[in-house]
Amino acid sequence: MSNVNKKSAAQYLHNLIESVFQSIEHDQESMNELYEESGISREDLVSNIFERIKNEKREVRTAAAKARREEFLVILSKLKERGKSFTKEDIIARLKEFLKPETGSSSFAFFHKLEAMSDQDIRAMLEEIDLISLLEKSKEGDQE
Amino acid sequence: MQFFYFSRQYILGRILLRRNVQLIDEKIRKLLDTYDWKSLITILSDYALVKVRKGYWHGGRVDLPMGNQIEDLVVGAIMKVYSGDRKWHPEKDPELVDYLKSIIDSDVNHLIYSYDHRFRQHEAVGIADSDHNNETIPYEKADRSQDPLSQVIADEQWDCLWKSAAGDEDMQMVLLCSEEHCIDRSAISEKLKWKLDRVDIILRKIRRHMSKCIERKC
Numbered sequence: 001m002s003n004v005n006k007k008s009a010a011q012y013l014h015n016l017i018e019s020v021f022q023s024i025e026h027d028q029e030s031m032n033e034l035y036e037e038s039g040i041s042r043e044d045l046v047s048n049i050f051e052r053i054k055n056e057k058r059e060v061r062t063a064a065a066k067a068r069r070e071e072f073l074v075i076l077s078k079l080k081e082r083g084k085s086f087t088k089e090d091i092i093a094r095l096k097e098f099l100k101p102e103t104g105s106s107s108f109a110f111f112h113k114l115e116a117m118s119d120q121d122i123r124a125m126l127e128e129i130d131l132i133s134l135l136e137k138s139k140e141g142d143q144e
Numbered sequence: 145m146q147f148f149y150f151s152r153q154y155i156l157g158r159i160l161l162r163r164n165v166q167l168i169d170e171k172i173r174k175l176l177d178t179y180d181w182k183s184l185i186t187i188l189s190d191y192a193l194v195k196v197r198k199g200y201w202h203g204g205r206v207d208l209p210m211g212n213q214i215e216d217l218v219v220g221a222i223m224k225v226y227s228g229d230r231k232w233h234p235e236k237d238p239e240l241v242d243y244l245k246s247i248i249d250s251d252v253n254h255l256i257y258s259y260d261h262r263f264r265q266h267e268a269v270g271i272a273d274s275d276h277n278n279e280t281i282p283y284e285k286a287d288r289s290q291d292p293l294s295q296v297i298a299d300e301q302w303d304c305l306w307k308s309a310a311g312d313e314d315m316q317m318v319l320l321c322s323e324e325h326c327i328d329r330s331a332i333s334e335k336l337k338w339k340l341d342r343v344d345i346i347l348r349k350i351r352r353h354m355s356k357c358i359e360r361k362c
Contacts, residue, residue, distance in 0.1 A: 008323070010298035014202065016305070016322040020354065021198040023329045023347040026340070030348045031190055034197060037355060042189065045215060049185045052219045053226075060227050 172232060176225065179240060185218060187241055192217040192248050199256065201358050203294055208255055221247040304357035305350070314346045315353075 024030040035042045192214045208217070221244045224230040230247055237243040309315035321332045333343045 009302040010295055012319075012322045013298045013302055013305075015325060015327045016319065016350065016354075017198060017201050018327045019318075019322065019329055019332060020347050020351045021194050021201075023344045024194055024351070025190065026329070027344045027348055030344070030351060031194075033348075033352070034193060038193060038197065040193070040214065042186075045189050046182065046185050049189065049215055049218050049222075050182060052215070053181065053185070053222055056219065056223050057226055060223070 169228070172234070173226070175234065176232075176240075181222075184241060184244070185222075188218045188221065188244055188248065189214060191245050192252075195248060195252055199252065201354070203297070208252070212255060217248050217251055220251055221245075301354075301357045305353060308353035308357065309350075312349075314342075315350055318343070318346050318350060 024034060032042070035045075196208060196214060196217075224247055225232045225240075225244065232240065232243055234240075237246075305319060306316075309319055317336055318332055321335050324335070326332045326335055329340060329343045329347060332338070332347075333340050336343070
C-alpha cells in the first residue's frame with residue numbers, strides 16, 4: 001500500500017477521478033456501465049429528450065407565431081387610433097406622399113378619385129396601405 | 145405632417161418581453177434544424193451523466209439539486225439555444241456540441257452552487273470565489289484537501305483503492321501515476337509507455353473498484 005499523507009490522498013484521488021472520467025468518454029463499455037450504475041436506460045433517456053425537444057420547439061414556435069399576430073394587432077390598433085386624429089386633407093396628403101415613389105399612370109388615376117371618397121373609406125385605405133407596408137417590411141426582415 | 149412608425153423590432157420586443165419569450169434569429173434556427181439531433185442528444189446525455197457522476201465522486205451530491213435530472217440538463221441546454229435565451233454565434237463557437245456542453249457545465253455549476261450556497265455554505269463543494277462573488281469554482285475542481293473531513297474520507301478511499309489493486313501490477317502502476325500528478329489518460333499513457341486502449345482498460349477496471357471504494361462499499 002502506498003504511504004501517503006491525508007492531504008495528498010485527496011489530490012491523488014482527484015487526479016485519478018479526472019483520468020477515469022476522461023477515459024469513460026473514449027470507452028463505450030465504461031459509458032454503458034456508468035448508465036447501468038446510475039440506474040438510467042440510455043435509449044429511454046435519449047428518446048425522452050428527443051420527444052421533449054420536439055414538443056418544446058413546437059411551443060416556442062407557437063409562442064412566436066402568437067407574438068407576431070399580437071404585433072400586427074398592436075400596429076392595427078395604433079393605426080386606427082392615429083387615423084382619428086387626422087383630417088381628410090391630411091390623409092390625402094399622406095396617401096399622395098405614399099403613392100409618389102411608385103408613380104405610374106394607374107396610381108395617378110387612383111389618386112384623382114380620392115377626393116370623391118368618404119372619410120371612412122379614405123381612413124380604411126390608409127390603414128390597409130400602412131399594414132401592407134409593414135407586412136412587406138416584416139417579410140423582408142424574415143428573409144434577411 | 146409626421147407619421148410615426150413603431151419599429152417592428154420594438155413592438156415585437158415588447159410583446160415577447162411580456163410573454164417572457166425571446167425569438168431566435170431565423171438563420172440560426174434553420175442552421176440548428178440541419179443538425180442530427182439524435183446523435184447530438186446522445187453525446188450530450190453522456191456528457192451530462194459523466195459531469196454529474198464525476199462531481200459526485202469528487203465529493204459532491206449523488207443527484208442534482210431541486211429534482212433536476214440528466215434529462216433536464218440536456219433539454220435545458222438545447223432549448224436555451226433554440227429559444228434564443230443563449231445566443232449561439234457559429235462564427236465564434238463553430239462547434240455546436242461544444243457550445244451546448246458549455247451550457248451544461250454552467251447549469252450544473254449554477255445548480256450545485258445555488259443549492260450549496262443556501263444549505264452547505266462551508267463545505268468544500270462549490271466554494272464561492274471570494275474575489276468574484278458571482279462566480280463559482282466548478283465543483284469538481286473544488287479542493288477537498290482544504291477540508292479536514294474530506295481529507296479523512298479521501299485517505300480511506302485511497303487506501304481502499306490500493307487494497308483493491310493488490311496483486312494487479314497494472315492497476316498499481318496507474319495509481320502510482322496519479323500520485324505522480326498524471327491527471328489524464330494521455331499523461332498515463334506517456335508515462336507508462338502504454339497505448340491509450342490499454343490505459344482505458346485499466347482505468348475501466350479501476351473505475352469498477354472505485355465505485356465500491358467511493359461509495360463506501362468496501
